[in-house]
Amino acid sequence: MSTTGSVRVAPGVSRGPGDHAPRRPPPWRRASRPWLLLAPTLVILGVLLLWPLARVVNLSFQEYGLRQLASGETNYVALDNYREILGSEYLWTVVLPNTVGFAVACVVLTVGLGTLVALFLNMLGTVWRSVCSTAIMVAWAVPAITGTYVWVWLFDPLNGLVANVLSSLGVIDPGTVNWFADRFGFYSIATLNVVHHGFPFVAITILAGLMTVPVELYEAAIMDGANAWRRFWQITVPMLKPIFAVVTILSTIWDFKVFTQIYLMPGGNGGNAEVFNLGVWSYIQSFAQGKYGMGSAIAVLLTGILLVITVVYMRTLFKEEDR
Amino acid sequence: MKRRFPALVAGVAVLALAACGSGGNGSDPTDAGTGSGAGTQYEGETLTVWIMEGTNPDASAFFDGVAEDFTAQTGAELDVQFQPWAGAHDKFVTSIAGGTVPDVAEVGTTWTTEFAEIGALADLTDRIDEAGLSDDLVEGLVEAGTFDGGLYGMPWYAGVRSIIYNTELFEAAGITEPPTSWDELIAAVDALKASNPDVIPFPIAGDSQFGVFPFVWGAGGDIATEADGTWTATLDSPEAIEGLEYYTGLALEHGSSTAAASTWNEADALQAFIQGNVGMIVAGNWTVGRIAADAPDMAETIGAFPIPTRDGGVAGSFLGGSHLGIFNESPNQDLAWEFVNLMTTGDDATAWAEESGYFPGQASALEAYVASDDPLVAPFAQQMLEGGRSVPVTGLYGQIQGAKTVEAMLQNILTERSTVEEAATEAVTVMNEIFSSGS
Amino acid sequence: MRRKGALPAIGRTLGVIAVLVFALFPAYWMISTAVDTDAARRGAALVPTAFTLSHFERVLDDGGFALFLRNSAIVAVGTVVVSALVALLAAVAVARFTFSFRKAMLVLILLVQMVPLEALVIPLFLQARNLQMLNSLLGLTIVYVAFSLPFAVWMLRGFVAAVPKEVEEAAYVDGASWGRMFRSILLPLVAPGVVATSVFSFITAWNEFIFALTFLQDADKYTVAVGLQRFFGQNTADWGAVMAASTLITLPVVVFFVIIQRRLASGLSAGAVKG
Known part of the structure; x- marks a missing residue:
């Protein structure tokens, strides 16, 4: 990155030979400054999320039903909930493959599509870029619940647009198939829905990032004869690495815990246990079945998986950053 | 999934219940009568009430009227908060846990015993007796609200499912009389299919437990039976299997349905019905009003008939609806009862039933409906009176509903992942596990 | 700001169309159903039967x-x-x-x-x-x-x-x-x-x-x-x-x-x- 700094001059700051040395604060203030800056965040997160999270963990060691909830009593069963979850075939053959497969597909497609769209938008003139990014924003702004109903309608096996087109092409006979009942069909539609709802975030963020990359870098590269492909890998990717990293990490976290889009699809609210992911399973155990301890244990399991993934991501990320 | 509650839990729960029963219920119902009659007895107080959204299309106007009556009668203010059905159960649960419940709430009949069991709702038996109302309540709603000998929800309104049909399609198929037995139902399906192959005669919605129960009951089967306080699932009995085989066989053998219907819920089936291409569906009496709003031209061409039993007769059908429950934590128990009494008896009760398209919870008020000659009222009233049934009255059945055990069974059969016997056996296993976890 | 355009105009047009259609379709469906007089019976029709604002009202x-x-x-x-x-x-x-x-x-x-x-x-x-x-x-x-x-x-x-x-x-x-x-x-x-x-x-x-x-x-x-x-x-x-x-x-x-x-x-x- 050292090659880039030299070409930048911040506005409003003159750079003259007679200027004095930087005014650096005393060491104790330097040491406390990051903590001061972090303090509001830590207070809010600690009180509102970390403490409740600790309660979720606490609940996961209990057999906790509506009765306990109403009376506030505790009922510890040590690791029973975890033993039951981890010992169940259902977790390993259905829920975990659903969760992981779905999340991986969504992350790859969301980040891939989002990046492509961002690069494309970056090539457009101001007017069309605004038009397209506003359209993309519409995709993001449509409430997940409404979006899900639209996708379900689109793929309605009887009256939906897709079924109509396929049947007029003679591919299917409407009324004989129901892709919602099939695990793969169900998740294909869910993936489309989640990618459609998720790619705007990636596209807008990467576009914002692209716009901070100095044009001179590309101009210099073009003069050196680098083609678009090489410019992307040699300038865009390294410059935007932190942004790509955050987009990927956050997408991973969200796509692992997708709930609304699965729960609202036919069968996703409990009728078809073949299509649960960890989030839906946890919710159904807690709220539908009144087994809050079990639901909490599933939630903790999901959190644990994400924690491991994130730490692995960050290892690679920081290795390069710290050099 | 296996789940065993240690005996200790049950003990703790009983203690908790006892504690709630004595501590939470601040006032003794027997001294309610002393001050009644005074129109300003509760001046300055406010009663908070939760009412479910969407039952009555013009609910806010209705409750403006009720609030006036209520204030005139008691001097207290009425604060009605409408709650959407989606997430309503979650909202009740968090409020119970956090102690932020209202004074009175509309409670769906299948939730009443669940909330009663954990000590959230007050026992209304004595108050109802004292008011002389106990003999004039719709039986099915009383059954659904009864836990451990006490009535925890005051019957408010009731609904039941029968079959609605498209009269144009029936006429085109030459069906002159609505089916009154299983054989006639199959004949109607065949006739509809023969007259127009594009018609879906009778879609079997996989995500709807209340569509299948009438056929289980109509064959002489049952969902579960109780002995000595323990419930045992009986969906795998020969009678129940016969009902399941008939119902799913309509789709799988007689082509009455469509593949898409295997994941439909009741709303989806209704949606398909008003497209005009569906012969008949299992539907609640409240859907008549929905059709009139969504497809006014179609309201003229629908009819209804009671779901028949195998040999002819009115089959059992789930009698749903709502109770009004008073929360134990409410400091205004007497005032709350004044409101419940106002809502469930007299003019306000009948007006609500009329506006919402449901049946009143008072037996004497229901009689007018049974005598009605409205072709879209009488069949439902008959089904309710002759066939109104409850699902197993235990909070544990709430868990079974939450697990969607019956719907999962139906979907497995309809998508031919399992045979009827396999699916029924699996459902019974799951249900018995849940039943045994509570004992 | 001048951006490097490596794509020919036709590709750019097609790209814009693709982005717009993909991004906007669900929203189109949402809005067109919202103004459809017969919203509940729309089925697969791409265009609403008739226009109304009654749902919004x-x-x-x-x-x-x-x-x-x-x-x-x-x-x-x-x-x-x-x-x-x-x-x-x-x-x-x-x-x-x-x-x-x-x-x-x-x-x-x-x-x-x-x-x-x-x-x-x-x-x-x-x-x-x-x-x-x-x-x-x-x-x-x-x-x-x-x-x-x-x-x-x-x-x-x-x-x-x-x-x-x-x-x-x-x-x-x-x-x-x-x-x-x-x-x-x-x-x-x-x-x-x-x-x-x-x-x-x-x-x-x-x-x-x-x-x-x-x-x-x-x-x-x-x-x-x-x-x-x-x-x-x-x-x-x-x-x-x-x-x-x-x-x-x-x-x-x-x-x-x-x-x-x-x-x-x-x-x-x-x-x-x-x-």
Whole structure:
């Protein structure tokens, strides 16, 4: 990155030979400054999320039903909930493959599509870029619940647009198939829905990032004869690495815990246990079945998986950053 | 999934219940009568009430009227908060846990015993007796609200499912009389299919437990039976299997349905019905009003008939609806009862039933409906009176509903992942596990 | 600003069409159903049968949506402002300072994003009750700030880290204080990041349902996401009203974005990206 700094001059700051040395604060203030800056965040997160999270963990060691909830009593069963979850075939053959497969597909497609769209938008003139990014924003702004109903309608096996087109092409006979009942069909539609709802975030963020990359870098590269492909890998990717990293990490976290889009699809609210992911399973155990301890244990399991993934991501990320 | 509650839990729960029963219920119902009659007895107080959204299309106007009556009668203010059905159960649960419940709430009949069991709702038996109302309540709603000998929800309104049909399609198929037995139902399906192959005669919605129960009951089967306080699932009995085989066989053998219907819920089936291409569906009496709003031209061409039993007769059908429950934590128990009494008896009760398209919870008020000659009222009233049934009255059945055990069974059969016997056996296993976890 | 256009015009046109169709189709469906006289019976028809505004009238009059829109606007704008400020401070801390537990802090901030929100409903409800935050739009705003903070901190960390240290050091060399450097160098440079983050916070606060439903006790404090659910009955749905309400929910987010998009552009021109 050292090659880039030299070409930048911040506005409003003159750079003259007679200027004095930087005014650096005393060491104790330097040491406390990051903590001061972090303090509001830590207070809010600690009180509102970390403490409740600790309660979720606490609940996961209990057999906790509506009765306990109403009376506030505790009922510890040590690791029973975890033993039951981890010992169940259902977790390993259905829920975990659903969760992981779905999340991986969504992350790859969301980040891939989002990046492509961002690069494309970056090539457009101001007017069309605004038009397209506003359209993309519409995709993001449509409430997940409404979006899900639209996708379900689109793929309605009887009256939906897709079924109509396929049947007029003679591919299917409407009324004989129901892709919602099939695990793969169900998740294909869910993936489309989640990618459609998720790619705007990636596209807008990467576009914002692209716009901070100095044009001179590309101009210099073009003069050196680098083609678009090489410019992307040699300038865009390294410059935007932190942004790509955050987009990927956050997408991973969200796509692992997708709930609304699965729960609202036919069968996703409990009728078809073949299509649960960890989030839906946890919710159904807690709220539908009144087994809050079990639901909490599933939630903790999901959190644990994400924690491991994130730490692995960050290892690679920081290795390069710290050099 | 296996789940065993240690005996200790049950003990703790009983203690908790006892504690709630004595501590939470601040006032003794027997001294309610002393001050009644005074129109300003509760001046300055406010009663908070939760009412479910969407039952009555013009609910806010209705409750403006009720609030006036209520204030005139008691001097207290009425604060009605409408709650959407989606997430309503979650909202009740968090409020119970956090102690932020209202004074009175509309409670769906299948939730009443669940909330009663954990000590959230007050026992209304004595108050109802004292008011002389106990003999004039719709039986099915009383059954659904009864836990451990006490009535925890005051019957408010009731609904039941029968079959609605498209009269144009029936006429085109030459069906002159609505089916009154299983054989006639199959004949109607065949006739509809023969007259127009594009018609879906009778879609079997996989995500709807209340569509299948009438056929289980109509064959002489049952969902579960109780002995000595323990419930045992009986969906795998020969009678129940016969009902399941008939119902799913309509789709799988007689082509009455469509593949898409295997994941439909009741709303989806209704949606398909008003497209005009569906012969008949299992539907609640409240859907008549929905059709009139969504497809006014179609309201003229629908009819209804009671779901028949195998040999002819009115089959059992789930009698749903709502109770009004008073929360134990409410400091205004007497005032709350004044409101419940106002809502469930007299003019306000009948007006609500009329506006919402449901049946009143008072037996004497229901009689007018049974005598009605409205072709879209009488069949439902008959089904309710002759066939109104409850699902197993235990909070544990709430868990079974939450697990969607019956719907999962139906979907497995309809998508031919399992045979009827396999699916029924699996459902019974799951249900018995849940039943045994509570004992 | 001149951008390098390697694509021929035809490819660009096709690309624009593809992006527009893919992005807008569900929204098109939503809006066209909202104005369809026969919304419940639409089936697969691409074009509505006839035009009506009656669904919108119903949503605004009987549904009380104007009030919900106002409530949501208060909550969403509050969330955007507070979370952007708080997150920017934290982002600078983790991107620009080296201190012990830095990485631990980063993981910790992210950790709270990993928990499925549905599992937090009850514990967070009890916590909010203890903090007297129930039944108040302010309380709900603070909760949404907490939801969007982890994201915002990480996001802005990326943008702050992308600003070359040399630019800052140049400011120090010129004698600027840290605060001055922050205001006049860092802030303009990360403005696009702040914009992207704000959009996210806005949508988080705008569309959240279950916490809004459980936290708010008075129906006149409900937000639009709760209002939308009013049109779903127990076993029925009023599709015309659902889609009209959804349209009313979507519009303000798009308007917010269009307004803020200009700032994204001006953030760029104010920044130091031009040679």
